[in-house]
Amino acid sequence: MQFLMFVVLWCLLLVVAWPLALALLVFLPLLWLLSIPFRIVGVLLEACIAFIKALFFLPARLLGHRG
Secondary structure: OHHHHHHHHHHHHHHHOHHHHHHHHHHHHHHHHHHHHHHHHHHHHHHHHHHHHHHHHHHHHHOOOOO
16 A cells, blocks of 8 residues: 555656656665665664563563563
């Protein structure tokens, strides 16, 4: 559904401002490639935060608290 919305909006942009639509068609994959390292860093940071949270709650879990 999101892809269909993107295609419809891109077609509308193609009708209104075709140079901008063609530039978007060229630069959107490049922006996606540039965002990959930031996504990897985000996943690693989320995993580190979950690990630290698990360490903080480990004593409570060992004592039998189920939250």
